Amino acid sequence: MFIKKLPLIMLAITALYFSACKPKNTGTAVSGDAASKVYVAPGKYDEFYNFVSGGFSGQLAVYGLPSGRLLRVIPVFSVDPEKGWGYSEETKPMLNTSHGFIPWDDLHHVEMSMTNGVADGKWVFVNGNNTPRLARIDLTTFRTAEILELPNSGGNHSSPFGTENSEYIVAGTRFSVPGDDVNGDVPIDTYKENFKGHISFVSVNKDNGEMNIAFQLKTPGVNFDLARAGKGKSNGWFFFSTYNTEQANTLLEVNASKNDKDFIMAVNWKKAEEYIKAGKGKKQAVKYAHNKFSEETHTATSEIKNEVTVLDVAEYPDIVYFIPCPKSPHGCDVDPTGEYIVGSGKLAALLPVFSFDKIQKAIADKAFEAEKYSGLPVIKYEAALYGEVQKPGLGPLHTEFDANGNAYTSMFVSSEVVKWNIKDLKVIDRQPTFYSVGHLMVPGGNTKKPFGKYLVAYNKITKDRYLPTGPELSQSAQLYDISGEKMKLILDYPTIGEPHYAQAIPAELIKDKQVKIFDIKTNKHPYVAKGEGETKVVREGDKVHVYITAIRSHLTPDNIEGIKMGDEVFFHVTNLEQDWDVPHGFAIKGANNGELLVMPGETVTLKWTPDRVGIFPFYCTDFCSALHQEMSGYIRVSPKGSNVPISFKLGVKKTDSIPAAK
Numbered sequence: 257m258f259i260k261k262l263p264l265i266m267l268a269i270t271a272l273y274f275s276a277c278k279p280k281n282t283g284t285a286v287s288g289d290a291a292s293k294v295y296v297a298p299g300k301y302d303e304f305y306n307f308v309s310g311g312f313s314g315q316l317a318v319y320g321l322p323s324g325r326l327l328r329v330i331p332v333f334s335v336d337p338e339k340g341w342g343y344s345e346e347t348k349p350m351l352n353t354s355h356g357f358i359p360w361d362d363l364h365h366v367e368m369s370m371t372n373g374v375a376d377g378k379w380v381f382v383n384g385n386n387t388p389r390l391a392r393i394d395l396t397t398f399r400t401a402e403i404l405e406l407p408n409s410g411g412n413h414s415s416p417f418g419t420e421n422s423e424y425i426v427a428g429t430r431f432s433v434p435g436d437d438v439n440g441d442v443p444i445d446t447y448k449e450n451f452k453g454h455i456s457f458v459s460v461n462k463d464n465g466e467m468n469i470a471f472q473l474k475t476p477g478v479n480f481d482l483a484r485a486g487k488g489k490s491n492g493w494f495f496f497s498t499y500n501t502e503q504a505n506t507l508l509e510v511n512a513s514k515n516d517k518d519f520i521m522a523v524n525w526k527k528a529e530e531y532i533k534a535g536k537g538k539k540q541a542v543k544y545a546h547n548k549f550s551e552e553t554h555t556a557t558s559e560i561k562n563e564v565t566v567l568d569v570a571e572y573p574d575i576v577y578f579i580p581c582p583k584s585p586h587g588c589d590v591d592p593t594g595e596y597i598v599g600s601g602k603l604a605a606l607l608p609v610f611s612f613d614k615i616q617k618a619i620a621d622k623a624f625e626a627e628k629y630s631g632l633p634v635i636k637y638e639a640a641l642y643g644e645v646q647k648p649g650l651g652p653l654h655t656e657f658d659a660n661g662n663a664y665t666s667m668f669v670s671s672e673v674v675k676w677n678i679k680d681l682k683v684i685d686r687q688p689t690f691y692s693v694g695h696l697m698v699p700g701g702n703t704k705k706p707f708g709k710y711l712v713a714y715n716k717i718t719k720d721r722y723l724p725t726g727p728e729l730s731q732s733a734q735l736y737d738i739s740g741e742k743m744k745l746i747l748d749y750p751t752i753g754e755p756h757y758a759q760a761i762p763a764e765l766i767k768d769k770q771v772k773i774f775d776i777k778t779n780k781h782p783y784v785a786k787g788e789g790e791t792k793v794v795r796e797g798d799k800v801h802v803y804i805t806a807i808r809s810h811l812t813p814d815n816i817e818g819i820k821m822g823d824e825v826f827f828h829v830t831n832l833e834q835d836w837d838v839p840h841g842f843a844i845k846g847a848n849n850g851e852l853l854v855m856p857g858e859t860v861t862l863k864w865t866p867d868r869v870g871i872f873p874f875y876c877t878d879f880c881s882a883l884h885q886e887m888s889g890y891i892r893v894s895p896k897g898s899n900v901p902i903s904f905k906l907g908v909k910k911t912d913s914i915p916a917a918k
């Protein structure tokens with residue numbers, strides 16, 4: 257029997273300890289040559305791009321390593337008025353869901369697309385934790401290209417994790433809930449009967465990256481926390497950490513911490529794929545949004561889909577095997593060879609390392625516990641275990657690897673990163689973090705070929721590290737040099753939102769593949785004006801379409817009349833520039849909206865409903881030339897029923913009014 261009950265009082269003490277311990281030494285702990293290791297001289301480039309989750313900001317931040325310089329914030333799940341994301345008409349559909357438009361989410365994990373188990377620099381996948389979604393970011397534009405909602409899910413935390421060739425991006429639900437096709441109006445304490453887990457296998461088109469839900473696995477109701485695909489010899493398998501295997505529905509802090517061991521759930525996804533190919537999956541009616549951004553039209557579309565294929569693992573018990581793992585495991589990480597699977601029990605005093613070969617043998621020998629879990633086989637702990645790292649630290653969360661057979665584990669409670677050897681499981685080094693490290697990241701540290709060299713700790717608490725800024729302090733990243741036997745702290749910098757996971761790729765992989773401009777000749781936006789001669793103002797009932805162009809340093813047209821109260825005005829701004837790094841912006845007084853930021857060759861639309869009669873200035877918001885302040889115009893709003901005709905002009909070039917469209 258592997259499940260033992262802990263007395264409640266002990267749990268309370270554990271919980272207290274879990275949240276209270278911090279290292280006392282807040283000193284710099286930085287050695288003399290640290291500055292030279294992170295110094296990237298003006299005009300020089302960083303060695304790595306580091307993609308860091310923005311947590312509750314909903315965005316993805318891009319930093320250079322080793323400098324720690326913030327290069328860009330890519331809006332993903334949250335609106336961003338700075339870039340017009342979720343404000344322009346073109347981007348609004350990206351934030352559509354089956355619940356309607358949602359302006360925010362909580363982004364935790366980052367997964368690079370891979371070829372042969374190594375990041376290939378095409379796309380980054382990230383998760384929306386709250387309203388379950390996946391997003392794909394294109395690494396030639398640094399823009400969110402696609403967002404896919406996940407049905408049958410309640411919190412998309414165990415996500416996104418990819419297979420060796422990004423055949424699938426996999427997403428496990430954090431909260432189990434009744435499936436979307438059944439009546440969910442059930443008492444919450446019927447969790448055990450009615451709540452189910454779902455894991456989505458999302459296929460990725462090799463050429464254009466498009467995501468589609470290939471199938472879902474329906475599992476017992478537990479909480480899925482994190483996951484990793486197998487690699488090398490374990491390619492074809494997936495490993496998920498679970499908690500709340502107690503299936504509690506209240507006071508999880510206590511009730512989901514009762515079992516001495518929860519599980520790593522090993523999934524034979526190749527087998528699941530075979531069943532799906534053999535037609536064993538069941539079609540289920542659901543509702544989810546699939547949003548895509550086209551760089552041909554510079555416009556997003558949102559489609560609501562109605563069906564998903566589900567395979568119930570209870571009916572196919574050779575897909576899923578549970579492996580006991582002490583105690584509320586958080587991270588579940590696979591080493592570069594694919595042989596070792598590290599479980600990080602948040603409340604455990606040791607780190608179990610499982611062996612893929614032993615797991616295979618245990619399955620062949622049926623080395624299972626007498627008691628199944630929800631009807632599924634539980635492999636005996638010892639039969640799957642390679643060994644345990646003893647006294648690694650307190651509150652282990654996540655593990656990454658270098659190229660030399662070492663593992664690095666973050667310790668939330670004892671605030672340290674711990675280096676240990678995968679073969680002999682001995683701790684080699686430990687260095688403090690300031691403070692309470694969550695994820696850590698080694699460039700390539702999740703892949704078959706880690707780059708090593710650096711480790712970044714992403715910390716939850718900053719306290720005394722930076723100048724204080726009121727009650728809320730920025731969270732932080734800390735950079736360690738791991739090229740030697742001992743890890744050396746070399747840099748400490750604040751981050752946006754809350755950093756959870758991050759991944760880094762060599763700058764060389766993508767820096768010369770960046771889109772610099774969009775070719776105006778191929779712009780297929782329905783409201784493009786490909787030159788000033790194509791600008792116009794068109795009334796369609798009470799909708800007015802303004803085809804406007806921007807080029808240094810004027811907007812065409814810059815005098816517009818004939819707008820009336822009750823009109824909805826659409827400013828379709830085309831940036832005529834064909835030079836790198838010359839965006840123009842657009843804003844108008846009183847607009848209940850963000851600005852537009854329009855890249856060269858692109859068309860973007862701002863919707864404006866005038867709320868009063870008068871003259872409204874508009875202007876370019878991006879300082880684009882010495883005469884940027886001149887890049888402005890006026891629009892006249894007349895009362896409803898006024899007979900001021902539509903007219904528009906730039907300078908002396910008076911343009912005739914365009915008759916109302918049919």
Ligand code: K7E
Pocket residue numbers: 364365413482586653654693694695755756757
């Ligand atoms: Cu921050 Cu990956 Cu959501 Cu651990 S999770 S810390």
Ligand code: CUA
Pocket residue numbers: 806807808809839840841876877878879880881884885887
């Ligand atoms: Cu265009 Cu300022």
